[in-house]
Amino acid sequence: MNKIYLALLSLGVSFSASAQSDTTMMRDIYKHALTHGQAYDDLRHLTKEIGNRIAGSPKAEQAVRWSESLMKALPFDRVYLQDVDVPYWDRGPAEKAILTESQEPLKVLALGGSVGTPKGGIEAEVIEVEYLSDLKKFGGDVYGKIVFVNKPWDESLVETGMAYGLNTSQRSRGPAEVAKLGGIAYLFRSLSSSTRDDYPHTGGTRYTQGIDSIPAMAISVVSAERLHDALQKNPKAKVFLEQQSGWKGIVPTHNVIAEWKGTEHPDQIITIGGHIDSWDVGEGAHDNGTGITGTLDAVRTLMKIGYKPKHTIRVVFYMNEENGVQGSMKYGEAAAENKETMIAAIESDAGGFAPRGFDIKASRQAVDWIQQQWKPLFEEQYWVSRFLQGSPGVDSGIWAAQFPNTVMFNFRPDPHRYFDLHHTEKDVFEAVDRRELQSGVAAIASLLYLVDSHIGEMPQ
Amino acid sequence: MNKIYLALLSLGVSFSASAQSDTTMMRDIYKHALTHGQAYDDLRHLTKEIGNRIAGSPKAEQAVRWSESLMKALPFDRVYLQDVDVPYWDRGPAEKAILTESQEPLKVLALGGSVGTPKGGIEAEVIEVEYLSDLKKFGGDVYGKIVFVNKPWDESLVETGMAYGLNTSQRSRGPAEVAKLGGIAYLFRSLSSSTRDDYPHTGGTRYTQGIDSIPAMAISVVSAERLHDALQKNPKAKVFLEQQSGWKGIVPTHNVIAEWKGTEHPDQIITIGGHIDSWDVGEGAHDNGTGITGTLDAVRTLMKIGYKPKHTIRVVFYMNEENGVQGSMKYGEAAAENKETMIAAIESDAGGFAPRGFDIKASRQAVDWIQQQWKPLFEEQYWVSRFLQGSPGVDSGIWAAQFPNTVMFNFRPDPHRYFDLHHTEKDVFEAVDRRELQSGVAAIASLLYLVDSHIGEMPQ
Structure with missing residues (x-):
C-alpha cells in the first residue's frame, strides 16, 4: 500500500x-x-x-x-x-378595446407604465406587424394609426423563459418607437405560451426620455387572432381604445x-x-x-x-x-x-x-x-x-x-x-x-x- | 499523428x-x-x-x-x-358511510372488486389500525367489527410512486385478511398524497379464493381523520355502511x-x-x-x-x-x-x-x-x-x-x-x-x- x-x-x-x-x-x-x-x-x-x-x-x-x-x-x-x-x-378603471365595425370587445390590459388615452378614448385604423422593424415599410403611414404587434409565441421551445425573452423588447420599447413615427397607440399581442389564451398578460413598458408617450395595451392571444382576422377582411377596420392609467x-x-x-x-x-x-x-x-x-x-x-x-x-x-x-x-x-x-x-x-x-x-x-x-x-x-x-x-x-x-x-x-x-x-x-x-x-x-x-x- | x-x-x-x-x-x-x-x-x-x-x-x-x-x-x-x-x-348506486352517533356522512368509494353489503347496509363498531399486522393484538375482538386501516401517506418522498407502493398491499389483501378474522367490512384510508384531500381514491382489491369476501371501501383522508377523532373520543363509536357493488x-x-x-x-x-x-x-x-x-x-x-x-x-x-x-x-x-x-x-x-x-x-x-x-x-x-x-x-x-x-x-x-x-x-x-x-x-x-x-x- x-x-x-x-x-x-x-x-x-x-x-x-x-x-x-x-x-x-x-x-x-x-x-x-x-x-x-x-x-x-x-x-x-x-x-x-x-x-x-x-x-x-x-x-x-x-x-x-x-x-x-x-x-x-x-x-x-x-x-x-x-x-x-x-x-x-395606477391602472385606473378597466380598459376598453372595441373593434368598431362589429362592436366586438377585445380583451386588453394596459401595459405597466402606460399613459392613458385622451378622455373619451381614441379610434383609429390599425397597422399590424410581427416586428417593430417591419414598420419601416409603412413610412409616414404610421402617423395617426394604432400599431398592433402580433408576433406569435414560439411554442416549440420547452424553455418558455427563452420564448418570453425573444419578445419582451417589443413590449418594453415598442410604444416609444411607435410614438416616434407618429402612431397614436400601441397594441401588443400578449406574451402567453398558450395559443388558446383569452386573458391579456400585462408587463412593463418604458418610454424613452423626451419622446412623447402613447397609450399601450396588451391584447389576449384570442383577441389578437380576432383582430388579425378582421384586418385581413378589412384593412381599414378601426379599433376604439380607452384607458386611464398613469404614473402617480x-x-x-x-x-x-x-x-x-x-x-x-x-x-x-x-x-x-x-x-x-x-x-x-x-x-x-x-x-x-x-x-x-x-x-x-x-x-x-x-x-x-x-x-x-x-x-x-x-x-x-x-x-x-x-x-x-x-x-x-x-x-x-x-x-x-x-x-x-x-x-x-x-x-x-x-x-x-x-x-x-x-x-x-x-x-x-x-x-x-x-x-x-x-x-x-x-x-x-x-x-x-x-x-x-x-x-x-x-x-x-x-x-x-x-x-x-x-x-x-x-x-x-x-x-x-x-x-x-x-x-x-x-x-x-x-x-x-x-x-x-x-x-x-x-x-x-x-x-x-x-x-x-x-x-x-x-x-x- | x-x-x-x-x-x-x-x-x-x-x-x-x-x-x-x-x-x-x-x-x-x-x-x-x-x-x-x-x-x-x-x-x-x-x-x-x-x-x-x-x-x-x-x-x-x-x-x-x-x-x-x-x-x-x-x-x-x-x-x-x-x-x-x-x-x-359494477359499483352500483353511490355508496354510503355514516358515523352513527353524529349522523355525519363520511366520503367513501367501494374498492374495485368489492362485494356489496347486505341489503339495508350494516352497522358495527370499528377497529382502527395502521397496519393489518396490528390486528393480531385484537385477537377474537375483530369478529363482527369493521376494520379501519388508517395509515398516513409518507409525505416526505418526492417519488410519490414509492409512497403509493408502500401501502397498496394493504388495499389489495386487506379485506381477505380481515374476513379471515371475522371482520364484517373494510375501510381503507385513501392512497392520496395530500393531507387535505376530501375525495376518496378507489383502486383494486382482491379476495383470496375460498375466503369469504367482505365489503371494502376507500375513505377520503379528511373523513379518515374525522373517523379517527371520533374513535379517539368514543372507541365504541359505530359506523353504518351500504354499497351494492359486485362482479357481473x-x-x-x-x-x-x-x-x-x-x-x-x-x-x-x-x-x-x-x-x-x-x-x-x-x-x-x-x-x-x-x-x-x-x-x-x-x-x-x-x-x-x-x-x-x-x-x-x-x-x-x-x-x-x-x-x-x-x-x-x-x-x-x-x-x-x-x-x-x-x-x-x-x-x-x-x-x-x-x-x-x-x-x-x-x-x-x-x-x-x-x-x-x-x-x-x-x-x-x-x-x-x-x-x-x-x-x-x-x-x-x-x-x-x-x-x-x-x-x-x-x-x-x-x-x-x-x-x-x-x-x-x-x-x-x-x-x-x-x-x-x-x-x-x-x-x-x-x-x-x-x-x-x-x-x-x-x-x-
Whole structure:
C-alpha cells in the first residue's frame, strides 16, 4: 500500500463522511419541508387576505408589514425594513378595446407604465406587424394609426423563459418607437405560451426620455387572432381604445430584510429571497408569492431542524421588481456602501412549480464542481438535476455589477405552465400545487445548506 | 499523428454525424409535437365525449371503437382489435358511510372488486389500525367489527410512486385478511398524497379464493381523520355502511392495435402504448387517457414529419389494466404463440405531467450506454434527464416474463401531482396541461425514434 493510495483512501473517507452528513441533512430538510412546511399556508394568506400588490400601492405596504411580522415570529437576529422610494403606477378603471365595425370587445390590459388615452378614448385604423422593424415599410403611414404587434409565441421551445425573452423588447420599447413615427397607440399581442389564451398578460413598458408617450395595451392571444382576422377582411377596420392609467408620483416603501447571524463567519453574507411586489392583476401567486413564501420557508426549515449557519443568512424581499427594480438597486447600493462581503445569493422568481434545479452565475470550474459534488445529492431521490451556468434572477442581477464575485443561484422550477398565467388574472393561489411548492422549498433549503456548509471548498 | 488518434478522430466524426442527425430529428419532433400535436384534443374527446371506462362497460367498448377509428385515420399498415375477455365489476348506486352517533356522512368509494353489503347496509363498531399486522393484538375482538386501516401517506418522498407502493398491499389483501378474522367490512384510508384531500381514491382489491369476501371501501383522508377523532373520543363509536357493488360476469372486449411496418426489419417489433380502460370515477384523464392519446400522438408525430421506421412499430391500447390485466396477458400470450421478436416496449401509465424521463428495464451496460448517448440529447434543451434502471409499466411488465430480452421503457412524468387525483373524481381533462402533455409526446416520440434508429448499437 503506497502513500498515494493511503492519501486517496483518507480523502475518500473524509468525502464519504461529508457526503453522508449532507445526505442525512437533506433527508431531514425534505422531510420537514414536505410534511410540516408552511410556504403554502403563508401563500394562502398573502394571496387571499392581501392579494395583488403593485409597488407603491397600499396592498404592497400591507404585504411589507405582514412579511415583517412573519419574520419577527422566527428566531432571526434582526428584522428590519429598508427604505425604498418607488414610482407608483395606477391602472385606473378597466380598459376598453372595441373593434368598431362589429362592436366586438377585445380583451386588453394596459401595459405597466402606460399613459392613458385622451378622455373619451381614441379610434383609429390599425397597422399590424410581427416586428417593430417591419414598420419601416409603412413610412409616414404610421402617423395617426394604432400599431398592433402580433408576433406569435414560439411554442416549440420547452424553455418558455427563452420564448418570453425573444419578445419582451417589443413590449418594453415598442410604444416609444411607435410614438416616434407618429402612431397614436400601441397594441401588443400578449406574451402567453398558450395559443388558446383569452386573458391579456400585462408587463412593463418604458418610454424613452423626451419622446412623447402613447397609450399601450396588451391584447389576449384570442383577441389578437380576432383582430388579425378582421384586418385581413378589412384593412381599414378601426379599433376604439380607452384607458386611464398613469404614473402617480413617488411613494416611500420598503424592502423587508431578516438576518440569521453566522456562527463562524458572521460578516460573510448569503442573500436569499425574491420580490414582494406583483403586477396589479390576479393575486401574484406564482409571480412572486411562491418566491417569497418559499425562500422564507426554506430558511425556516433550516431553523426548525436545528441547523446553525456558518455564514450570515439574510432574507431579502425586494420591492418593485416588476416596474422599476428600485428595491434591488437600493439593496445593492447600501451593501456596497457598507462594504459588505456577499459570498452568495439565491433568488426565486420563476414560479412555484416542481423544482428542476438552479441556474448558476459562477465560473465554469465552480459550476463543474457543483455538478460533481451537489447534483448527485439531488438527482435520483429528489428529482432535481439541473445545475447549469446561467443568469442570476432579475433582482440579484441588478446588484451583481457591484458584487461580481458573488456566486448567484437562480431557482428553476418546471417551465411548462408559467407563461400561461404570468402577469394575468389567472395567477392565483389555486394555480399553485402544495407538493410542488414545498418540494421547491426543500430544494432551496438544501442548496442553502450546501452553500453555507461547503462554499469554502468551491473553486473560484 | 498516430493510429490510435486517427481511430479516435474517425470515431468522433461518425458520432458527430449521427448525433447531428439525431439533434435535427428531435428538433423537428419537438416542434411538431408542441405546435401541432393532437394528444390534447384527442384527450378532450375521450374524457368529455366518452368519459370514464371501466373494462367491460359500454363506455370502455365505445373507447375501443373510437381508438380504432383514430388509428384508421393514420397511415398504419394494419389496425385491428384483439379479443379479450374481462371480468366486469359494477359499483352500483353511490355508496354510503355514516358515523352513527353524529349522523355525519363520511366520503367513501367501494374498492374495485368489492362485494356489496347486505341489503339495508350494516352497522358495527370499528377497529382502527395502521397496519393489518396490528390486528393480531385484537385477537377474537375483530369478529363482527369493521376494520379501519388508517395509515398516513409518507409525505416526505418526492417519488410519490414509492409512497403509493408502500401501502397498496394493504388495499389489495386487506379485506381477505380481515374476513379471515371475522371482520364484517373494510375501510381503507385513501392512497392520496395530500393531507387535505376530501375525495376518496378507489383502486383494486382482491379476495383470496375460498375466503369469504367482505365489503371494502376507500375513505377520503379528511373523513379518515374525522373517523379517527371520533374513535379517539368514543372507541365504541359505530359506523353504518351500504354499497351494492359486485362482479357481473365475463364480458368480451378488446385490445386496440395498430402496426406501422418496418422498412428494414419488419419482423422486429417495438410495442408502444398504455391501457385504455380506467376506473369508473372521474374521466380517466391522467390515468390513463394521457397515456394512450400521448403514445398515439408520438407515433403520429413521426408519421407527420416523414419518418420511416426501420422496425415495425406497434401501438397497443391494453384493456383491463385496472382490475385484471387481461389485455396485457392476452397480448403477451398471442405474441409468444406467434413467436414474435419483441425488441423494445415503451409504456405510458404515470400521467400526463411534465416529462422527466424513463425508467428502463435493461442491463446495467445498456442503461449506462443510454445515459451516455441519449441523455445529452434531451437534458439541457428539453428538460428531460431521468434515464434510470427501473421497472417496466404494469402492462409491459405482465408480458416481460415471456420476453425477458425486450428492452422496456416506462415513461416518467413529474410525480408531484399524480396521487392527488389518481383514481378519483378529480382525474378530469381540466387537470391536464396542454404543454406538459405535448412535451411528453415529444419526449416519447424522440425516444421511439432513438430506439428504432439505434437499438442495434446498444450493448445487451
